[in-house]
Amino acid sequence: MYLTKEVKESIFEKHGKGKNDTGTSEGQIALFTHRIKHLTEHLKTNRKDFNTERSLVLLVGKRRSLLAYLKKTEINRYRAIIKELGLRK
Numbered sequence: 001m002y003l004t005k006e007v008k009e010s011i012f013e014k015h016g017k018g019k020n021d022t023g024t025s026e027g028q029i030a031l032f033t034h035r036i037k038h039l040t041e042h043l044k045t046n047r048k049d050f051n052t053e054r055s056l057v058l059l060v061g062k063r064r065s066l067l068a069y070l071k072k073t074e075i076n077r078y079r080a081i082i083k084e085l086g087l088r089k
Helices: 005-015 025-045 050-073 075-085
Strands: none
Touching: 005 025, 025 050, 025 075, 050 075
16 A cells, blocks of 8 residues: 555654644645655556546645645745645646
């Protein structure tokens, strides 16, 4: 499995306030980004997997709405997470 407990904890520890703090926007955006990268690689080899494609589109939408929320409320945190994850916007 690509997303183990240890991987999640490391993502939240690096981008959130701690390894058990799963509610911060930065942590959730980082987790979504990790999952999006994995699904993108999967779809490169399995291009007819439409269920995974739908899941990918939904994840991108969730990440996009979280980024919009963060941009609206705290622009400095938004800029930091964009720069840290290397997202385009």
